[in-house]
Amino acid sequence: MFTISQLFIYPVKSLGGIAVDALHITDRGARYDRRWMLVDPFGGFLTIRQHPEMNRLHTVIEGDQLIIFDAAAPSDRVSTPLHPAPSSTMQVQVWDDTVTAWTCDPAVSGWLSNKLGQPVLLVFMPDESHRYVDTDYAPPGAITSFSDGYPLLIIGQSSLDDLNSRLDRSMDIRRFRPNIVFTGGAPFAEDDFASISIAGIPILGVKRCARCVVTTIDPDTGEAGPEPLRTLSTYRRTGNKVDFGMNLVASGTGILRIGDDIRLSVAVSGDA
Numbered sequence: 001m002f003t004i005s006q007l008f009i010y011p012v013k014s015l016g017g018i019a020v021d022a023l024h025i026t027d028r029g030a031r032y033d034r035r036w037m038l039v040d041p042f043g044g045f046l047t048i049r050q051h052p053e054m055n056r057l058h059t060v061i062e063g064d065q066l067i068i069f070d071a072a073a074p075s076d077r078v079s080t081p082l083h084p085a086p087s088s089t090m091q092v093q094v095w096d097d098t099v100t101a102w103t104c105d106p107a108v109s110g111w112l113s114n115k116l117g118q119p120v121l122l123v124f125m126p127d128e129s130h131r132y133v134d135t136d137y138a139p140p141g142a143i144t145s146f147s148d149g150y151p152l153l154i155i156g157q158s159s160l161d162d163l164n165s166r167l168d169r170s171m172d173i174r175r176f177r178p179n180i181v182f183t184g185g186a187p188f189a190e191d192d193f194a195s196i197s198i199a200g201i202p203i204l205g206v207k208r209c210a211r212c213v214v215t216t217i218d219p220d221t222g223e224a225g226p227e228p229l230r231t232l233s234t235y236r237r238t239g240n241k242v243d244f245g246m247n248l249v250a251s252g253t254g255i256l257r258i259g260d261d262i263r264l265s266v267a268v269s270g271d272a
Helices: 052-056 106-116 157-164
Strands: 002-009 018-020 022-026 036-039 057-062 065-070 073-081 089-094 097-103 121-124 152-156 180-183 193-198 201-210 241-250 254-257 261-267
Touching: 002 022, 002 254, 018 057, 036 089, 052 057, 052 106, 065 106, 073 106, 089 121, 106 121, 152 157, 152 201, 157 180, 157 241, 193 241
Parallel strands: 152 180
Antiparallel strands: 002 018, 002 180, 002 261, 022 254, 036 121, 057 065, 065 073, 089 097, 097 121, 152 241, 193 201, 193 261, 201 241
16 A cells, blocks of 8 residues: 655745645646746756755745745745736746746846845746657656656655665655655555556656755755765666656646555556
8 A cells, every 4th residue: 555645846946845735736747846947047947956055945835925935044035926927938948948938026036146146037937838748758748847857756755764774864855856755565666656546646657767966965954965876876776877766747637635545557667
């Protein structure tokens, strides 16, 4: 039996996420998940890979507003509407994809620029912008937001427990930025989630998640170290990639809640 134990969204790419009781699944993943992103004046995206100071900026939803605040001074904050009105557009780059985004309030971008010590713009992906998922793995027509590549990520608590049993200091699940965490099953059971169903929503496991240096950055302090990649590379390496978690694409819409069972439709062995 697999049961959802934690759920998360990350409204602004690379900023702090939000633990939630329910995920509203849309055509491009969880509602509000990575619909905003920070870009430089030329539209190039920023992440904590190159800018670990972004790690201290957290998010929370209050009413109809997305709040961005400095974790070191929570009263130092700005807000932007969860459902922004159309505004000026710009072309922004996310890895190899170029998409049209709306620019957000210049005052919010100014606050973020001051916090990060460089000019940045906060942008929003409107419903009219479609960023397609790699069809080498996902069904044709599947879309995502400003995620690295896939709409949803699932990790088993047993997988984290297995990793932590090998480390000198335990890691928090937040390092891995999953949307769905579940209990039950053996470590890395999610590797074989080719087709699952949660709350009646069909969901495909399309590719194991190759991990990067983001996992080595402490979500509370912003400090980086060699773990967990050093340890994961000893037993979770596939070629030149280190895998941890499964990328998902939903084939329907609905609501996932903590306590929901995950029903396994098809299991396969080997890399996804």
